[in-house]
Amino acid sequence: MNESIKLSSIFEEINNPPATASIIHWWIFSDEMTENRINAELDYISSLGFKQVLIAAGHNVSPKYLTNGWFEMVKFAVLQAKKRGVKVWIADEGSYPSGFAGETFNKKYPHKRMKAIVVEKEFIIEGNLCKVEPHSGTIGILAKDINQNKYFAFERFEFSAEFLYLPYHSTWQIKVISSTYRTSPTRYVHHPTGAKDTTYSLCDYLDYEAVNLFISEVYEKYKAYMGEEFGKTIIGFFADEPDYSISGLPYTDNMFDIFYNEKGYDVKKYIPHFFREQLDEEMKRVKADYWDVWSNIFTNTFFKQIYNWCEANGLKFVVHLNHEDMIEQLIKSEGQLFSHMKYVHIPAIDVIWRQIWYNKKAVFPKYASSVSHIKNIAQTFSESFAVYGQGISVEQIKWVVDYQFAMDVNLFLTSIFKYLHDHPQNYLFPEVIKYINTISYLLYVSTPCTKVLLYFPTSDLWAGENISALKAMEIGNALLENQIDFNFFDHSLLEYLEIKNQRIYANNRKEYNIIILPPIKYLPQEMFRFLKLFSSKGGKIIFFENSPLFVYNKTFTSFFHFADREMGVVVDSIKHLSKMVEKDITVVDSRDVRVLHKRIEGNHLIFLFNDSSIPFLGKIILKFYRRNVYVWDQTQNKFLTVSSIRSNGKDIQLDLYMHPYQTLVLIASDEYVDSVQKTDLLKSLPKTILELNDNWEIHFDKDFVLLSDLKDWQSLGYGDYSGNVVYRKTFIFSHDSSFKNKRLFLYCPNIRYSAKVWLNQKYLGARAFSPFIWDITEALKIGENELVIEVQNTPAAALLGIQEKLEKLRKEAEKNFYLSISLKFDLEMVQSGLLPPVAIVSFE
Numbered sequence: 001m002n003e004s005i006k007l008s009s010i011f012e013e014i015n016n017p018p019a020t021a022s023i024i025h026w027w028i029f030s031d032e033m034t035e036n037r038i039n040a041e042l043d044y045i046s047s048l049g050f051k052q053v054l055i056a057a058g059h060n061v062s063p064k065y066l067t068n069g070w071f072e073m074v075k076f077a078v079l080q081a082k083k084r085g086v087k088v089w090i091a092d093e094g095s096y097p098s099g100f101a102g103e104t105f106n107k108k109y110p111h112k113r114m115k116a117i118v119v120e121k122e123f124i125i126e127g128n129l130c131k132v133e134p135h136s137g138t139i140g141i142l143a144k145d146i147n148q149n150k151y152f153a154f155e156r157f158e159f160s161a162e163f164l165y166l167p168y169h170s171t172w173q174i175k176v177i178s179s180t181y182r183t184s185p186t187r188y189v190h191h192p193t194g195a196k197d198t199t200y201s202l203c204d205y206l207d208y209e210a211v212n213l214f215i216s217e218v219y220e221k222y223k224a225y226m227g228e229e230f231g232k233t234i235i236g237f238f239a240d241e242p243d244y245s246i247s248g249l250p251y252t253d254n255m256f257d258i259f260y261n262e263k264g265y266d267v268k269k270y271i272p273h274f275f276r277e278q279l280d281e282e283m284k285r286v287k288a289d290y291w292d293v294w295s296n297i298f299t300n301t302f303f304k305q306i307y308n309w310c311e312a313n314g315l316k317f318v319v320h321l322n323h324e325d326m327i328e329q330l331i332k333s334e335g336q337l338f339s340h341m342k343y344v345h346i347p348a349i350d351v352i353w354r355q356i357w358y359n360k361k362a363v364f365p366k367y368a369s370s371v372s373h374i375k376n377i378a379q380t381f382s383e384s385f386a387v388y389g390q391g392i393s394v395e396q397i398k399w400v401v402d403y404q405f406a407m408d409v410n411l412f413l414t415s416i417f418k419y420l421h422d423h424p425q426n427y428l429f430p431e432v433i434k435y436i437n438t439i440s441y442l443l444y445v446s447t448p449c450t451k452v453l454l455y456f457p458t459s460d461l462w463a464g465e466n467i468s469a470l471k472a473m474e475i476g477n478a479l480l481e482n483q484i485d486f487n488f489f490d491h492s493l494l495e496y497l498e499i500k501n502q503r504i505y506a507n508n509r510k511e512y513n514i515i516i517l518p519p520i521k522y523l524p525q526e527m528f529r530f531l532k533l534f535s536s537k538g539g540k541i542i543f544f545e546n547s548p549l550f551v552y553n554k555t556f557t558s559f560f561h562f563a564d565r566e567m568g569v570v571v572d573s574i575k576h577l578s579k580m581v582e583k584d585i586t587v588v589d590s591r592d593v594r595v596l597h598k599r600i601e602g603n604h605l606i607f608l609f610n611d612s613s614i615p616f617l618g619k620i621i622l623k624f625y626r627r628n629v630y631v632w633d634q635t636q637n638k639f640l641t642v643s644s645i646r647s648n649g650k651d652i653q654l655d656l657y658m659h660p661y662q663t664l665v666l667i668a669s670d671e672y673v674d675s676v677q678k679t680d681l682l683k684s685l686p687k688t689i690l691e692l693n694d695n696w697e698i699h700f701d702k703d704f705v706l707l708s709d710l711k712d713w714q715s716l717g718y719g720d721y722s723g724n725v726v727y728r729k730t731f732i733f734s735h736d737s738s739f740k741n742k743r744l745f746l747y748c749p750n751i752r753y754s755a756k757v758w759l760n761q762k763y764l765g766a767r768a769f770s771p772f773i774w775d776i777t778e779a780l781k782i783g784e785n786e787l788v789i790e791v792q793n794t795p796a797a798a799l800l801g802i803q804e805k806l807e808k809l810r811k812e813a814e815k816n817f818y819l820s821i822s823l824k825f826d827l828e829m830v831q832s833g834l835l836p837p838v839a840i841v842s843f844e
Contacts, residue, residue, distance in 0.1 A: 006601075006671070007667065007669055007671045007673055008673050008674075010442070011638075011673055011676070013441070014442075014638070015637050015638075017437050017438065018051075019052055019085070019087045020052070020235065021379075021410075021411075021437070021444040021445075022051040022437045022440065022441075023052070023411075023413075023414070023433055023437055023440065024050075024052040024053065024411070025050040025053045025414070025415065025418060026053075026054050026056060026383075026413055026414060026415035027041070027054060027056065027077075028056050029056070029057055029058055029061045030058025030059045031058075031059070031060055031062065033062065033063070033073055038073075038080060039080055042077070042084060043084075044418070044421075045086070045418065046084050047430075048429050048430050048433055049430045049433040049434055050417075050433065051085070051437075052086065052087045052089065052235070053081060053086055053088055054088075054089040054238055054413055055077060055088060055089070056095075056238075058189055059194060060189065065094040066101065066102050066217070066218070066221070071221060071224075071225040074222070074226070078229055078233055078234060079233075087233060088229075088234050089235050089236055089237070089238050089318070090222060090237050091237075091240065092218050092219065092237045092239050092306075093218075093240060094189045095186070095187040095188055095189050095240075096186070096187055097184060097241040097243060098239035098240050098241070098242045098319070099202045099203050099211075099239075099242050100186050100188070100200050100214075101203070101214055101217040101218050102189075102200065103200055104214075104217050105202070105213075105214075106199075106200055106201055109203070109210070109213055110181075110201075112204055112207060112213055113201040113202070113203065113204060113210075114181065114183040114184065114202040114203060114204050114244075114246075115181055115182060115250075115251045115252055116179070116182035116246045116247075116248035116250060116251050117139060117177060117178070117248045117249040117271060117274075118177070118178065118179075118180055118249075119175045119176070119177060119248070119275055120137075120177065120178040121174075121175070122175050123173075123174050124173055125172050125174060126170075126171055126172075127169055128165060128166040128169045129165060129166070130159075130163070130164040130165075130174055131162060131163055131164075132159045133162060134156055134159060134160060135178070137180055138156050138176065138178045139155075139156060139177045139178055139272070140153055140154055140268065140269070140271055140272040141153070141154045141164060141174060141175065141177065141272060142175040142177060142273065142275050142276065143164075143166055143173070144172065144173040144276075145170045146171045146172065147170050147171055151273065151276055153270070153273050154272070155269050175272070177271060177272045177275060182247075182248060183198050183201040183246070184202055184243060184244055184245040184246055185197050185198055186199070186201070204252055205242060205244075205250075205298055205302045206250060206294060206297045207252050211305050211306070212305065215306060215309055219237065219306070219309055219310075222237075223313060227313070230314050230315055231313070231314030231315060234315065235316055236315040236317060236318060237306075237315060237316075237317055238413070239306065239317070239318070239319035240319070240320070241321065241322040242302060242303075242319065242322075243322040243323075243333040243334050244332075244333045244335075245322065245333050246333075249271070249274060249294075250294045250298070251294075255293075256268055259289070259293045262293055262296075263554065263555045264554065264555065265555070267286065270283065274287050279464065284463045284464050285463060285555075286557060287462070287464070288459065288462035289556050289557065291331070291335055291336075291462040292336075292462060295334070295335020295336035295339065296335075298336070299339045299342070299343065303340045304343040306343075307343035307344060307345070308343075310345065311345075316346060317345050318348050318381050319344050320348035320349050320350045320381070321334050321340060321341075321350075324349050324364045324367060325362065325364045327364070327461065327469050328461065328466055331458070336492065337367055337458070338367070338456070338458065338489070338490050338493050339492040341367075341368065342375070342492065345377070346372070346379050346381045346411060347368035347371040347372050347377065347381065348381035348382065348383065349365050349367065349368045349381070349383075350382075351400065352383060352384065352385065352388075353822075353825075354388060357400070363473050363477050365382070365407040365409050366486070366487070366488055368380045368382075369407050369408040369409055369487075370486075370487035370488040370489060372408070373450055373506065374487060374493050374496050374507075374510070375496055375506070376506065376507040376509055378444050379410055379411040379444060380408060380410060381409075381411045381413065382404055382409045382412050383413045383414070384401070384412055384413065384414050384416075385397065385400070385416040386415070387821045387822050388400070388416070388822070389796070389829070390420060390423075390794070390796065390822065391795055391796025391799065391800075391826035391828070391829030391830070392416070392829070393425065393752075393753035393829065394425045394432050394754060394768035395661065395754075398435065398436075398661075398768075398769045399611070399769075401436055401439075402609045402611070402663050403594075403609070403611060405443065405596065405607060405663075406480075406595070406596050406607060408443055408448060408596055408598070410439070410443035410444055411444075412440070417433065423795055424724060424792035424793055424795070432768065432769070435634060438634075438637070439663075439665065442607075442665060443607070446598035446599055446600045447510075447598060447599050447600075448485070448487075448510065448597075448598055449584060449598055449599055450485045450487050450510070450512070451485075451511065451512055451513050451581075451584075452486035452513075452514045452516060452581060453487055453488075453489050453514070453515045453516070454486045454487065454489070454515075454516045454518075455517045455518065455520070455527070456472055456490045458490045458491070459490075459491070459523070459524055459556075460521050463522055463556060465520075467519070468521065469518075471518040471519055472518040475518055476488070478574040478577070479578070480594060481591040481594075482578040482583075482591070483585055483594075483595040484578065485595070485596065491524040491526055494530055497530070499539070501537060502537055502538040502539050502540075503539070504534065504539070513540060514540045514541075514542065514580075514581060515531065515540070515541045515542070515568075516541075516542045516544060516577070517541070517542070517543050517547075517568075519545040519546045520548045521550060522548070522550050522551075522552055523552070523562065524552060524553075525551055525552060525553040528548075531567055531568070532564065532567060535567040535568060540568070540580075541568030542568055542577060543568050543569070543571070544571060544572075544577060545570070547562055547565065547570060549561065549562055582623075583623065584597050585620065586621045586623070587608075587618065588618050588619040588620070590616055590618055592616065593616050594609045594610075594611055595607070603667055603669040603670075603671065604624060604626065604666075604667065604669070605666070605667050606622070606664075606665070606667075607663065608663060608665075609662075610658040610659070610660060610662050610663075612660060613660045613661070614660060615657065615685065616657070616658040617656075617657045617658075617685055618655075618656065619654070619655055619656070620653070620654045620656055621651055621653050622653075622668060624652070625649055625651060625652060626652070626669050627670045628641055628642075628672065629645050629652065629654070629666055629667070630669065630673070630676065631679065631681065632666075634663070639667070639673070640676060640677050640679035641673075641679070642654070642678075642679060642680070642681055643680055652668060655683040656682070657681075657682040657685065657843065659770045659771035659773075660749070661770040662770050662771055664681075683843070684843050685843075686745070686773075686839075686841035686842070687842050687843070688841055689739070689840045690733065690840040691839050692731055692839060692840070693710050693836040693838055693839075695709070695729065696708060696710060696727050696728065696729050696834075697728040697729065698716065698727055699725065699727075699728065700721065700725055709836075710833070711835075712752065712832060712835060713725065713793070713833045714797075714801070714831060719802055720798055720800075720801030720802045720805065721793075721797055721798070721801070721832070722797045722832075723792070724791070724792050725791050725834075726788060726790050727788070728786070728787070729786075729787050730787075731784075733780060733783065733785055739842070742777075743843075744775075744776055744777050744840055745773045745775055745776060745777075745841050745842070746764075746776050746787075746838070746839075746841075747773050747838070747839050747840070747841040748773075748789070748834065748837075749771075749772055749837070750834075750835035750836065751767070751772050751791060752791070752831055752832045752835060753792065753829075754768035754791070755789050755791050755834070756790040757774050757787075757789050758789075759774075759776050759779040759780065760781060760785055760786055762779040764776065773841075776840065780840075789838075791832075791833060791834045793829075793832035793833070794829050794832075796826040796828075797832050801830055806827075809823055810823065
């Protein structure tokens with residue numbers, strides 16, 4: 001971003017941020033695509049407020065994926081987007097994972113398909129002679145004496161004559177270990193049944209030529225058809241979950257030669273041991289070496305090669321990995337997270353089902369945003385919501401996005417606002433899209449103030465030592481709950497870090513002054529040297545629970561014991577750890593208010609998110625001084641200046657009330673911005689003036705009216721109703737001098753799930769997310785008043801509100817994995833209506 005950006009220009013652009021900082025609509029081309037359909041969908045997408053789209057192939061698309069007709073169709077769509085000022089991204093695969101180019105590798109390049117080392121055969125024999133039929137892919141045999149639970153491994157030359165002589169007579173379990181073509185499951189848009197399986201093979205990710213063929217068949221063809229729009233209308237390519245979701249070990253033809261060159265020993269004789277039920281310490285270390293080698297190949301042949309191609313063609317390359325929220329599986333299928341993320345222009349995560357939700361602690365978005373911070377990248381990308389259910393509410397959409405905003409994820413890809421086109425709350429989609437665009441833009445133009453680096457134990461995970469990663473995530477969650485921001489890093493990111501005095505600089509800009517290490521077993525020697533130098537310069541290093549046991553250099557099989565106990569301090573509790581980190585911002589007595597602190601030149605940007613269903617009333621202390629504090633009012637889409645701040649010239653204190661799930665954006669600045677209204681942040685709990693919970697007219701349609709107190713629609717006999725219901729009530733408001741000069745509000749915290757409000761025929765606006773309050777000061781009359789609230793639920797009730805529909809969907813879910821996931825979510829959203837309390841309140 002432009003370093004000279006001024007606060008006044010941000011205030012001016014807040015309602016019209018640039019396209020590249022805005023939410024991306026996942027535009028899926030499925031079934032028959034015509035020019036009329038493309039234009040109609042583009043018009044609808046644009047009307048919602050989208051400024052970017054990602055074009056992707058969907059089920060049974062016509063023209064067929066990667067045919068000439070496909071490329072002509074995409075080119076037409078790109079040119080139509082250009083006319084509307086909409087930017088375009090392109091998905092590089094006919095669904096996912098990236099890297100199989102539809103049917104291409106099966107048909108044109110079968111010799112370049114993905115490979116793995118697997119158990120080819122497994123059988124039991126009695127005696128000490130085993131007949132084997134080796135072939136060119138046979139690597140070795142693992143023999144287990146079942147009676148004594150002993151293992152013996154044999155290389156191929158030991159049974160080249162088709163017979164293997166075992167050490168003695170016993171009952172043996174024999175596993176024949178071989179290399180073969182083996183692919184991760186793929187989902188292809190033209191699969192006859194739509195299944196995700198191994199019908200269409202991925203390319204060999206570890207083979208430079210195979211990946212180059214993938215680039216030629218996909219990327220180069222897009223360039224031939226529409227290269228003139230590269231870097232203009234077309235922003236970049238998106239790759240989805242390239243990984244090894246296989247039962248064996250990732251492999252390529254020259255794997256053992258590469259391993260020998262990097263590690264200095266022959267790994268073939270150890271390979272059969274990797275297929276034991278449990279590995280001993282020696283085998284864990286050898287396998288860690290293998291993971292180090294193949295994952296580095298993966299980084300350089302797949303990620304780096306595509307990154308370089310995009311770089312050379314003026315494009316951005318975005319990719320997220322698989323299983324970021326399940327780190328043990330991620331290491332198994334990806335090998336190395338941070339090394340792969342070095343070669344993407346915008347690091348990314350995947351939040352397609354409820355990896356992020358109200359009852360969970362999720363720190364994995366920090367993986368990608370940490371790489372963005374360390375590499376000085378202004379954005380972090382998230383694919384979100386694909387399987388969150390049709391019953392999701394606008395407030396829930398916003399909550400999931402806010403949770404990610406709080407970890408500086410600020411570029412979102414989703415199709416949810418289009419595939420929920422018949423959602424009763426869809427009239428509010430433009431509002432929430434505008435909100436997402438606004439916050440995304442503010443985070444885009446600001447730089448992080450993170451001071452803490454948290455070491456991520458990639459090496460331990462390679463060696464099967466998983467507890468250290470769990471501790472790292474525990475520390476990360478605890479830091480965020482204590483309003484301490486941090487960045488994950490490991491040895492693969494050291495090239496971006498430089499030690500100067502008592503600070504660590506990332507790309508000569510970002511400063512860190514503390515490194516925290518979880519209790520790890522293995523520390524790479526380059527990391528050991530980095531820590532030692534940082535310590536010698538006066539830097540602060542904190543070991544949580546204990547210091548590392550071993551330092552290794554080239555290979556895990558040669559190491560020395562960690563002996564430098566003076567390098568840092570060991571702490572044994574999260575509480576102690578948190579006290580050792582100086583905070584810029586403190587939310588007093590709260591672990592629910594998340595804080596993201598960033599800078600816009602000399603100004604401080606503070607994003608606050610109450611992720612709890614419980615209101616927060618307390619004090620916030622900013623450990624820096626600025627003359628003015630501005631707050632963004634999301635209901636008016638503009639900034640206001642806060643008048644009620646206290647300062648001693650060194651820090652700023654604010655009393656603050658935050659509603660459940662509410663967000664606030666503050667900017668502390670010495671800059672004065674003209675024509676900005678003053679406001680006072682709420683500093684108290686709502687005080688009830690008049691309750692309005694009983695005697696409502698409830699209109700489910702024009703002809704049928706219920707008279708009732710406030711209950712959910714299920715209790716009123718409308719369990720499967722989805723849409724709008726009008727609530728009407730007259731009430732008497734008496735004059736009271738204590739109300740004079742006070743602002744009064746309508747307070748409806750339990751709306752299921754959005755509402756429009758009229759008081760005395762004056763429209764007061766719509767709300768779909770907290771705070772569900774309306775300023776009624778000007779509309780309220782002394783005497784009789786008429787209040788009308790129109791409530792909208794979600795499609796969940798129509799889908800599941802009666803038993804017959806529920807049972808039908810449950811049977812369908814037995815055959816549809818994604819439906820089984822979303823069905824559980826939708827069941828939570830059946831309850832609908834305006835629930836108590838409804839009240840007139842004031843904030844003292």
